Amino acid sequence: MAHPPLERMATDKELSDFLEHVERRAFKQAVYAVRKDESAFDIVQDAMIKLAEKYGDKPAAELPMLFQRILQTTILDYFRREKVRNTWVSLFSGLGRRDGDDAEFDILATYEAEQGSSAAESSADQVERAQTLQIIENEVQKLPARQREAFLMRYWQDMDVAETAEAMGCSEGSVKTHCSRATHTLAAALKAKGLTL
């Protein structure tokens, strides 16, 4: 009886190339979800380490789906921790600590400064172009979480419907529905902003 060929595990170089290929998109995906650069960076770092530690011996072809699944789980874990932390913070809010407010203010100020510096170009067209890209990015960020996940995996991470469904833990039909709704939501939002793509 003929056995199917064993899938070869990813080499160090394949894993490195894969992480290099996805790390910036993963960072943006995390930023869209948690809206904090610093937290997004921690999430991506955790996801990369988990992939390497636990699934470093998997075939290279499985890495995109595994990484996306880990990334989504890590983002969910972040929200769970935030929920618990917020519960405790609200319980002790009467004690008058204001450190959290200050920290949040600093992060937002830094983030805006980074965005401003990266988009600072001399030409008016380039400014307008940057603004358009920013609007699109903002609208993607505003999508409901599941729609955004499905949309980004399918059309940004080049994953097929089956891989996306496995990474999201839902049916392929649900992935198609999420993608369709995300596209319609984006089209309506961009049209409302006067943008046609």
Next chain:
Amino acid sequence: MNTDDINLAYAVRRALNEQLDTLPAPTTARLAAARATALARKKADAPQRAHQPARQGGLFGIQIGALFSGAGLGRIAVAIPLFALVAGLAGVYQHEQKQHIADVAELDAAVLSDELPLTAYLDDGFNAYLASQKRTQ
């Protein structure tokens, strides 16, 4: 999705890709450092474990060596307290059963020997009465 939807999806994709180029240099440097950290902790290659043939022998098919490996010791560490707990519970149950039987036998013997007045059957302090009888004997 129709063609317009797909076109829009790919237009958004192009826009998002352009935004990737605007990531600040410190962020990309930190991501590269995180990648290096992850690669340093890559799961070790384990081809030998995958292809190692199962060793024959052992008692009733149990690999003695496997029992004392890391996983085997972990299982034993869980199994021994569980076994002790089950044995303890069984012992307590047996003791309670024997005690109950002895109590019933004592009552039966007292009834059969007919030493009790009939009103004793209706008395709530029946056991106290039996005890006092024993003391007087």
